[in-house]
Amino acid sequence: MIQAPEVQALTPGMQTLTITYFSDNKGRNELVRLILAAGKIPYKDHLIGFKEYAKLRDSNELPYGQLPVLTITNNGDAPTGGISREQKHVYGQSCAIARFAAKKAGLYPKDDFEMLVTDGVVDSWRDTLDIFYETVFARAVVGGRLMMLPHPQSLKVKKLSLFLSYELEEQFSRYDRMLAKSPGGTFCNDDDTPFPSWADLAVFDLVETIRGALTEFQFDKVMRGKTGLLALVGRVAVFPPIQEHLKVHPYKDISSFFVPVSFLKRVMEFVLFPVLYCGVGIYTRIQAIFGRGNTHPTLAISVALFFFL
Numbered sequence: 001m002i003q004a005p006e007v008q009a010l011t012p013g014m015q016t017l018t019i020t021y022f023s024d025n026k027g028r029n030e031l032v033r034l035i036l037a038a039g040k041i042p043y044k045d046h047l048i049g050f051k052e053y054a055k056l057r058d059s060n061e062l063p064y065g066q067l068p069v070l071t072i073t074n075n076g077d078a079p080t081g082g083i084s085r086e087q088k089h090v091y092g093q094s095c096a097i098a099r100f101a102a103k104k105a106g107l108y109p110k111d112d113f114e115m116l117v118t119d120g121v122v123d124s125w126r127d128t129l130d131i132f133y134e135t136v137f138a139r140a141v142v143g144g145r146l147m148m149l150p151h152p153q154s155l156k157v158k159k160l161s162l163f164l165s166y167e168l169e170e171q172f173s174r175y176d177r178m179l180a181k182s183p184g185g186t187f188c189n190d191d192d193t194p195f196p197s198w199a200d201l202a203v204f205d206l207v208e209t210i211r212g213a214l215t216e217f218q219f220d221k222v223m224r225g226k227t228g229l230l231a232l233v234g235r236v237a238v239f240p241p242i243q244e245h246l247k248v249h250p251y252k253d254i255s256s257f258f259v260p261v262s263f264l265k266r267v268m269e270f271v272l273f274p275v276l277y278c279g280v281g282i283y284t285r286i287q288a289i290f291g292r293g294n295t296h297p298t299l300a301i302s303v304a305l306f307f308f309l
Protein backbone atom coordinates (compact mmCIF):
# COMPACT_ATOMS: atom_id res chain seq x y z
CA MET A 1 0.00 0.00 0.00
CA ILE A 2 1.12 3.54 -0.67
CA GLN A 3 2.14 5.34 2.47
CA ALA A 4 1.69 9.09 2.56
CA PRO A 5 4.73 10.83 4.07
CA GLU A 6 2.94 12.00 7.18
CA VAL A 7 -0.28 10.35 8.21
CA GLN A 8 -2.67 12.74 9.87
CA ALA A 9 -4.82 11.70 12.81
CA LEU A 10 -7.90 10.05 11.40
CA THR A 11 -11.37 10.55 12.74
CA PRO A 12 -13.29 7.26 13.04
CA GLY A 13 -15.66 6.76 10.14
CA MET A 14 -13.91 9.36 8.03
CA GLN A 15 -12.12 8.86 4.77
CA THR A 16 -8.73 10.38 4.08
CA LEU A 17 -7.95 11.26 0.49
CA THR A 18 -4.32 11.11 -0.65
CA ILE A 19 -3.25 11.91 -4.18
CA THR A 20 0.05 10.47 -5.36
CA TYR A 21 1.89 12.02 -8.29
CA PHE A 22 5.35 12.99 -9.51
CA SER A 23 6.96 15.73 -7.45
CA ASP A 24 8.24 17.74 -10.38
CA ASN A 25 5.06 18.90 -12.06
CA LYS A 26 1.32 19.39 -11.91
CA GLY A 27 0.49 17.39 -15.03
CA ARG A 28 -2.56 15.17 -14.86
CA ASN A 29 -2.72 15.62 -11.10
CA GLU A 30 -3.69 19.26 -11.05
CA LEU A 31 -7.34 18.94 -12.03
CA VAL A 32 -8.20 16.84 -8.99
CA ARG A 33 -6.30 19.27 -6.75
CA LEU A 34 -8.19 22.24 -8.21
CA ILE A 35 -11.50 20.45 -7.66
CA LEU A 36 -10.70 19.57 -4.06
CA ALA A 37 -9.42 23.11 -3.42
CA ALA A 38 -12.56 24.69 -4.94
CA GLY A 39 -14.77 22.37 -2.86
CA LYS A 40 -12.64 22.96 0.27
CA ILE A 41 -12.16 19.22 0.70
CA PRO A 42 -9.06 18.32 2.73
CA TYR A 43 -6.59 15.99 1.04
CA LYS A 44 -2.97 14.99 1.27
CA ASP A 45 -0.43 15.39 -1.48
CA HIS A 46 1.98 12.49 -1.79
CA LEU A 47 4.63 13.68 -4.22
CA ILE A 48 7.21 11.11 -5.26
CA GLY A 49 10.28 10.76 -7.47
CA PHE A 50 10.76 8.37 -10.37
CA LYS A 51 12.54 5.77 -8.21
CA GLU A 52 9.63 5.48 -5.79
CA TYR A 53 7.18 5.45 -8.70
CA ALA A 54 9.06 2.54 -10.31
CA LYS A 55 8.99 0.66 -6.98
CA LEU A 56 5.21 1.07 -6.67
CA ARG A 57 4.66 0.20 -10.32
CA ASP A 58 6.84 -2.91 -10.17
CA SER A 59 5.13 -4.18 -7.04
CA ASN A 60 1.76 -3.77 -8.79
CA GLU A 61 0.50 -1.17 -6.35
CA LEU A 62 -0.69 1.18 -9.10
CA PRO A 63 -3.94 -0.09 -10.65
CA TYR A 64 -2.91 1.00 -14.17
CA GLY A 65 0.85 1.16 -13.64
CA GLN A 66 0.81 4.97 -13.84
CA LEU A 67 0.16 8.13 -11.86
CA PRO A 68 -1.89 9.87 -10.55
CA VAL A 69 -3.54 7.55 -8.08
CA LEU A 70 -6.00 8.36 -5.34
CA THR A 71 -5.67 6.44 -2.08
CA ILE A 72 -8.77 6.38 0.09
CA THR A 73 -8.22 5.39 3.68
CA ASN A 74 -11.23 4.36 5.69
CA ASN A 75 -10.64 4.70 9.37
CA GLY A 76 -14.08 3.55 10.43
CA ASP A 77 -15.15 0.08 11.43
CA ALA A 78 -18.26 0.53 9.35
CA PRO A 79 -17.96 0.30 5.57
CA THR A 80 -17.67 3.67 3.87
CA GLY A 81 -18.32 3.87 0.18
CA GLY A 82 -17.67 0.15 -0.22
CA ILE A 83 -14.33 0.33 1.59
CA SER A 84 -14.54 -2.04 4.50
CA ARG A 85 -12.25 -5.05 4.70
CA GLU A 86 -8.96 -3.64 3.54
CA GLN A 87 -8.78 -0.19 4.98
CA LYS A 88 -7.03 1.42 2.02
CA HIS A 89 -7.96 1.36 -1.61
CA VAL A 90 -5.93 2.77 -4.47
CA TYR A 91 -7.67 4.09 -7.59
CA GLY A 92 -6.20 5.13 -10.93
CA GLN A 93 -7.06 7.22 -14.02
CA SER A 94 -7.13 11.01 -13.79
CA CYS A 95 -10.65 11.52 -15.21
CA ALA A 96 -12.21 8.92 -12.90
CA ILE A 97 -10.44 10.44 -9.89
CA ALA A 98 -11.49 13.96 -10.93
CA ARG A 99 -15.13 12.87 -11.36
CA PHE A 100 -15.13 11.25 -7.91
CA ALA A 101 -13.62 14.41 -6.38
CA ALA A 102 -16.12 16.63 -8.23
CA LYS A 103 -19.03 14.62 -6.82
CA LYS A 104 -17.61 14.96 -3.32
CA ALA A 105 -17.06 18.70 -3.85
CA GLY A 106 -20.56 19.27 -5.31
CA LEU A 107 -19.02 20.47 -8.58
CA TYR A 108 -20.38 17.62 -10.71
CA PRO A 109 -23.82 18.33 -12.22
CA LYS A 110 -26.97 16.51 -11.13
CA ASP A 111 -28.69 16.80 -14.49
CA ASP A 112 -28.04 13.92 -16.96
CA PHE A 113 -27.50 16.20 -19.94
CA GLU A 114 -25.15 18.50 -18.04
CA MET A 115 -23.24 15.38 -16.94
CA LEU A 116 -22.91 14.39 -20.58
CA VAL A 117 -21.64 17.83 -21.55
CA THR A 118 -19.15 18.21 -18.70
CA ASP A 119 -17.93 14.59 -19.03
CA GLY A 120 -17.17 15.41 -22.67
CA VAL A 121 -15.28 18.57 -21.76
CA VAL A 122 -13.16 16.69 -19.22
CA ASP A 123 -12.47 13.84 -21.67
CA SER A 124 -11.31 16.49 -24.16
CA TRP A 125 -9.05 17.96 -21.44
CA ARG A 126 -7.33 14.58 -21.27
CA ASP A 127 -7.20 14.17 -25.05
CA THR A 128 -5.52 17.55 -25.43
CA LEU A 129 -3.10 16.92 -22.56
CA ASP A 130 -2.20 13.57 -24.19
CA ILE A 131 -1.36 15.32 -27.45
CA PHE A 132 0.52 18.06 -25.62
CA TYR A 133 2.62 15.55 -23.64
CA GLU A 134 3.30 13.77 -26.92
CA THR A 135 5.32 16.85 -27.92
CA VAL A 136 7.69 16.05 -25.03
CA PHE A 137 7.54 12.26 -24.67
CA ALA A 138 6.93 9.30 -26.94
CA ARG A 139 4.68 6.64 -25.41
CA ALA A 140 5.75 3.15 -26.33
CA VAL A 141 5.14 -0.35 -25.03
CA VAL A 142 8.56 -1.84 -24.31
CA GLY A 143 8.95 -5.26 -22.69
CA GLY A 144 5.19 -5.32 -22.05
CA ARG A 145 5.23 -2.01 -20.22
CA LEU A 146 3.91 1.37 -21.30
CA MET A 147 6.78 3.85 -21.12
CA MET A 148 7.36 7.54 -21.71
CA LEU A 149 10.61 8.22 -23.57
CA PRO A 150 11.78 11.83 -23.92
CA HIS A 151 12.03 13.32 -27.42
CA PRO A 152 15.18 15.21 -28.43
CA GLN A 153 14.81 18.95 -27.81
CA SER A 154 14.79 19.77 -31.54
CA LEU A 155 11.85 17.42 -32.09
CA LYS A 156 9.96 18.91 -29.11
CA VAL A 157 10.23 22.38 -30.64
CA LYS A 158 8.90 21.13 -33.99
CA LYS A 159 6.08 19.14 -32.41
CA LEU A 160 5.03 22.05 -30.17
CA SER A 161 4.75 24.36 -33.14
CA LEU A 162 2.50 21.87 -35.00
CA PHE A 163 0.43 21.31 -31.87
CA LEU A 164 -0.09 25.06 -31.39
CA SER A 165 -1.08 25.74 -34.97
CA TYR A 166 -3.44 22.82 -35.44
CA GLU A 167 -4.74 20.79 -32.51
CA LEU A 168 -4.61 23.45 -29.83
CA GLU A 169 -5.93 26.27 -31.97
CA GLU A 170 -8.85 24.06 -32.99
CA GLN A 171 -9.55 22.81 -29.47
CA PHE A 172 -9.52 26.29 -27.91
CA SER A 173 -11.78 27.57 -30.71
CA ARG A 174 -14.23 24.74 -29.97
CA TYR A 175 -14.28 25.68 -26.29
CA ASP A 176 -14.81 29.32 -27.21
CA ARG A 177 -17.77 28.44 -29.46
CA MET A 178 -19.32 26.32 -26.69
CA LEU A 179 -18.93 29.16 -24.20
CA ALA A 180 -20.42 31.70 -26.61
CA LYS A 181 -23.59 29.55 -26.75
CA SER A 182 -23.74 28.99 -23.00
CA PRO A 183 -26.16 31.35 -21.14
CA GLY A 184 -23.80 31.66 -18.17
CA GLY A 185 -20.56 31.70 -20.19
CA THR A 186 -19.50 28.48 -18.44
CA PHE A 187 -19.41 24.79 -19.37
CA CYS A 188 -22.10 23.76 -16.91
CA ASN A 189 -25.56 25.30 -16.85
CA ASP A 190 -27.04 23.21 -14.07
CA ASP A 191 -28.64 25.58 -11.53
CA ASP A 192 -27.77 23.18 -8.70
CA THR A 193 -24.05 23.15 -9.47
CA PRO A 194 -22.06 26.15 -8.22
CA PHE A 195 -19.34 27.82 -10.28
CA PRO A 196 -16.73 26.62 -11.14
CA SER A 197 -17.88 23.16 -12.25
CA TRP A 198 -15.28 20.44 -12.73
CA ALA A 199 -15.40 21.12 -16.49
CA ASP A 200 -14.62 24.83 -15.98
CA LEU A 201 -11.67 23.79 -13.81
CA ALA A 202 -10.44 21.30 -16.42
CA VAL A 203 -10.33 23.93 -19.15
CA PHE A 204 -8.74 26.43 -16.76
CA ASP A 205 -6.05 23.84 -15.99
CA LEU A 206 -5.43 23.20 -19.68
CA VAL A 207 -5.10 26.90 -20.51
CA GLU A 208 -2.73 27.54 -17.57
CA THR A 209 -0.61 24.49 -18.42
CA ILE A 210 -0.26 25.73 -21.98
CA ARG A 211 0.50 29.27 -20.78
CA GLY A 212 3.46 27.87 -18.82
CA ALA A 213 4.86 26.18 -21.92
CA LEU A 214 4.73 29.18 -24.23
CA THR A 215 6.30 32.59 -24.57
CA GLU A 216 3.94 35.49 -23.87
CA PHE A 217 3.80 36.21 -27.59
CA GLN A 218 2.84 32.60 -28.47
CA PHE A 219 0.23 32.48 -25.72
CA ASP A 220 -1.38 35.79 -26.74
CA LYS A 221 -1.50 34.55 -30.32
CA VAL A 222 -3.28 31.32 -29.42
CA MET A 223 -5.80 33.12 -27.18
CA ARG A 224 -6.45 35.99 -29.58
CA GLY A 225 -10.17 36.58 -30.20
CA LYS A 226 -11.24 33.80 -27.81
CA THR A 227 -13.15 36.16 -25.56
CA GLY A 228 -15.40 33.57 -23.94
CA LEU A 229 -12.47 31.35 -23.05
CA LEU A 230 -10.44 34.27 -21.69
CA ALA A 231 -13.40 35.43 -19.58
CA LEU A 232 -13.91 31.94 -18.11
CA VAL A 233 -10.22 31.56 -17.24
CA GLY A 234 -10.24 35.01 -15.63
CA ARG A 235 -13.29 34.13 -13.52
CA VAL A 236 -11.77 30.86 -12.29
CA ALA A 237 -8.46 32.58 -11.48
CA VAL A 238 -10.14 35.05 -9.09
CA PHE A 239 -12.35 32.45 -7.39
CA PRO A 240 -11.01 32.76 -3.79
CA PRO A 241 -10.28 29.06 -3.00
CA ILE A 242 -8.49 28.73 -6.35
CA GLN A 243 -6.53 31.92 -5.71
CA GLU A 244 -5.44 30.50 -2.35
CA HIS A 245 -4.49 27.17 -3.93
CA LEU A 246 -2.44 28.84 -6.66
CA LYS A 247 -0.50 30.88 -4.11
CA VAL A 248 0.84 27.60 -2.74
CA HIS A 249 0.93 25.67 -6.03
CA PRO A 250 1.59 28.14 -8.86
CA TYR A 251 1.79 26.84 -12.45
CA LYS A 252 5.40 26.40 -13.51
CA ASP A 253 7.17 28.00 -16.41
CA ILE A 254 8.11 24.99 -18.57
CA SER A 255 8.97 26.99 -21.68
CA SER A 256 12.65 25.98 -21.40
CA PHE A 257 11.55 22.51 -22.64
CA PHE A 258 10.84 24.13 -25.98
CA VAL A 259 13.77 26.48 -26.52
CA PRO A 260 15.15 25.97 -30.08
CA VAL A 261 18.55 24.23 -30.18
CA SER A 262 21.73 25.00 -32.09
CA PHE A 263 22.78 23.03 -35.20
CA LEU A 264 25.60 21.30 -33.29
CA LYS A 265 23.21 20.13 -30.57
CA ARG A 266 20.77 18.85 -33.21
CA VAL A 267 23.55 16.72 -34.72
CA MET A 268 24.48 15.36 -31.29
CA GLU A 269 20.84 14.50 -30.58
CA PHE A 270 20.59 12.76 -33.92
CA VAL A 271 23.42 10.43 -32.89
CA LEU A 272 22.73 10.03 -29.17
CA PHE A 273 18.98 9.52 -29.02
CA PRO A 274 18.82 6.31 -31.08
CA VAL A 275 21.55 4.92 -28.80
CA LEU A 276 19.54 5.95 -25.72
CA TYR A 277 16.29 4.41 -27.03
CA CYS A 278 18.12 1.24 -27.98
CA GLY A 279 19.66 0.99 -24.49
CA VAL A 280 16.29 1.50 -22.76
CA GLY A 281 14.67 -1.03 -25.12
CA ILE A 282 17.23 -3.76 -24.42
CA TYR A 283 17.24 -3.05 -20.69
CA THR A 284 13.45 -3.19 -20.38
CA ARG A 285 13.09 -6.32 -22.49
CA ILE A 286 15.69 -8.17 -20.44
CA GLN A 287 14.02 -6.98 -17.25
CA ALA A 288 10.76 -8.42 -18.55
CA ILE A 289 12.46 -11.81 -19.07
CA PHE A 290 14.47 -11.94 -15.83
CA GLY A 291 11.97 -10.23 -13.53
CA ARG A 292 11.52 -6.59 -12.64
CA GLY A 293 13.23 -6.71 -9.25
CA ASN A 294 16.67 -7.84 -10.53
CA THR A 295 17.81 -4.43 -11.64
CA HIS A 296 21.58 -4.89 -11.28
CA PRO A 297 22.05 -8.21 -13.14
CA THR A 298 19.63 -7.12 -15.89
CA LEU A 299 21.40 -3.79 -16.26
CA ALA A 300 24.77 -5.57 -16.58
CA ILE A 301 23.41 -8.02 -19.16
CA SER A 302 21.73 -5.20 -21.10
CA VAL A 303 24.90 -3.15 -21.23
CA ALA A 304 26.89 -6.22 -22.30
CA LEU A 305 24.37 -7.13 -25.02
CA PHE A 306 24.21 -3.56 -26.18
CA PHE A 307 27.92 -3.62 -27.00
CA PHE A 308 27.80 -7.07 -28.60
CA LEU A 309 24.74 -6.57 -30.82
Ligand SMILES: N[C@@H](CCC(=O)N[C@@H](CS)C(=O)NCC(=O)O)C(=O)O
Pocket (backbone or CB within 6 Å): 027, 028, 065, 066, 067, 068, 092, 093, 094, 095, 126, 146, 147, 148
Ligand atom coordinates in the same frame (compact mmCIF):
# COMPACT_ATOMS: atom_id res chain seq x y z
N1 LIG B 1 -4.78 7.63 -18.73
C1 LIG B 1 -3.95 7.87 -17.58
C2 LIG B 1 -2.58 8.24 -18.06
C3 LIG B 1 -1.64 8.37 -16.90
C4 LIG B 1 -0.21 8.73 -17.33
O1 LIG B 1 0.14 8.75 -18.51
N2 LIG B 1 0.61 9.02 -16.31
C5 LIG B 1 1.99 9.35 -16.55
C6 LIG B 1 2.35 10.67 -15.88
S1 LIG B 1 1.47 12.01 -16.57
C7 LIG B 1 2.87 8.31 -15.91
O2 LIG B 1 2.55 7.73 -14.89
N3 LIG B 1 4.04 8.09 -16.52
C8 LIG B 1 5.07 7.24 -16.03
C9 LIG B 1 5.54 6.25 -17.06
O3 LIG B 1 4.68 5.81 -17.85
O4 LIG B 1 6.71 5.92 -17.03
C10 LIG B 1 -4.58 9.00 -16.73
O5 LIG B 1 -5.23 9.87 -17.32
O6 LIG B 1 -4.43 8.97 -15.50
